[in-house]
Amino acid sequence: MTPKKAPHYFFETNQAWIGADKGKVSIQHVDAELIVAPPVQFGGEAGHWSPEHLLLSAVSSCYMATFFAFAEKKKISITGFDCQVIGQVELVAGKFRFTHINVYPVIVVAEDALRSAAMMTAAQAERHCLVANSLDTDIIYHTAVKTAAISLQKKTRLS
Numbered sequence: 001m002t003p004k005k006a007p008h009y010f011f012e013t014n015q016a017w018i019g020a021d022k023g024k025v026s027i028q029h030v031d032a033e034l035i036v037a038p039p040v041q042f043g044g045e046a047g048h049w050s051p052e053h054l055l056l057s058a059v060s061s062c063y064m065a066t067f068f069a070f071a072e073k074k075k076i077s078i079t080g081f082d083c084q085v086i087g088q089v090e091l092v093a094g095k096f097r098f099t100h101i102n103v104y105p106v107i108v109v110a111e112d113a114l115r116s117a118a119m120m121t122a123a124q125a126e127r128h129c130l131v132a133n134s135l136d137t138d139i140i141y142h143t144a145v146k147t148a149a150i151s152l153q154k155k156t157r158l159s
Contacts, residue, residue, distance in 0.1 A: 022048065041089075052098075056085040059101060059139070062131035067105070070121045070128075078118070079148045080108030098137045107145045118145045 015036075016024045021044060022037045038044030039052050060083040071078055083105040090099045109118045122143045126132070132139050 025054075052087065052089065055098070056087045056101065058131045059103060059129070059135075060085045060105075062129045063103060063105065063125055066129045067107070067122060067125035070124050071118070074117060074121060076114055076117050076121060077110035078107060079110050080106075080146075082106045098135070101132075101135070101137055101139045102142060103132075103139060104142045105144070107143065108148055109145060110148055112147045115145045115147065119143065 012027065014026050016026070018024050018035070020037075022035055025034045025036055034054075035048050036051060036054065037048040039050035040046055042050075044050060064081060064083060067081070068078070083103065085104070086102045087098045088100040088102075089096055092099065105122060107118050107122060109115055122141070122145065126141050126143075
């Protein structure tokens, strides 16, 4: 019996220099392009995506996609999702690197009875997020699961 071959995938981007320290990132089959430049912290000008922000966005986007893939399989009714990510960069052995990435997902479920299932699904997404699993840094998740009624009450009070 021949062992089953593990699937493999390729992802491709293109970076084109547009002057100074800026570039244009594009991918096939997507019309929008991103202008990228160094962050303000490293001498760049405000108003552009930086590689550092793109990395953190990749962590949150992958986590969200992974979470929703599992939630859909489990038929968990999700009514809201928001995720802030904060990365800490430090000089380590003469090189800047991300030393910690804190992920703050807030998941809103339709009813209180779904909170436990959503929390277990969030933990599953943490373990299976491709981007997070590819990084050599500490990634800490601070997950909150709320019900739609509680979330709506808080918004009403803030208005």
